[in-house]
Amino acid sequence: YVERTLAIIKPDAVHKAEEIEDIILRSGFAILQKRRVHLTPEQASDFYAEHYGKLFFASLVAYMSSGPVIALVIAKDQAISYWRELIGPTNTIKARQTHPDCLRAIYGTDDQRNALHGSESFTASEREIRFFFPDSIIEPVPVGQ
Numbered sequence: 001y002v003e004r005t006l007a008i009i010k011p012d013a014v015h016k017a018e019e020i021e022d023i024i025l026r027s028g029f030a031i032l033q034k035r036r037v038h039l040t041p042e043q044a045s046d047f048y049a050e051h052y053g054k055l056f057f058a059s060l061v062a063y064m065s066s067g068p069v070i071a072l073v074i075a076k077d078q079a080i081s082y083w084r085e086l087i088g089p090t091n092t093i094k095a096r097q098t099h100p101d102c103l104r105a106i107y108g109t110d111d112q113r114n115a116l117h118g119s120e121s122f123t124a125s126e127r128e129i130r131f132f133f134p135d136s137i138i139e140p141v142p143v144g145q
């Protein structure tokens with residue numbers, strides 16, 4: 001069934017946003033909402049709160065607030081798992097070895113600067129969509145997109 005997920009084009013890949021959005025559309029997703037936003041370190045910490053305490057947390061927050069990101073609500077049949085499959089493994093270096101066609105292999109740099117984010121579950125997608133689009137009215141996903 002058709003679901004929504006949150007995609008983020010991270011600071012290191014924003015210069016390739018048009019190209020990436022093209023791939024998103026050609027992969028059968030509808031782009032329902034889009035916002036370019038420069039997160040403060042506080043906002044980045046909130047977004048990644050589940051990683052608080054990990055060794056990479058501080059540098060993740062610095063990276064995600066180092067420049068604007070583009071947040072997209074995208075929709076498709078099984079969007080959550082399909083988008084994560086399309087972006088590929090978290091670590092760009094490993095992604096290049098095992099999934100050379102995935103978007104992180106193409107646009108990412110290393111284990112942290114991996115160009116793209118995708119919600120990992122339905123619960124996460126709801127929270128993450130609300131994080132970037134707090135005012136949006138949650139309507140049923142349009143049929144036929």
Ligand code: CMP
Nearest residue numbers: 051056060090111112113114116117118
């Ligand atoms: P993302 O899928 O957005 O979710 C958490 C982010 O933390 C991840 O992408 C990477 O950008 C970053 N990350 C995850 N693991 C590591 C790691 N081992 N070292 C550095 N950054 C990481």
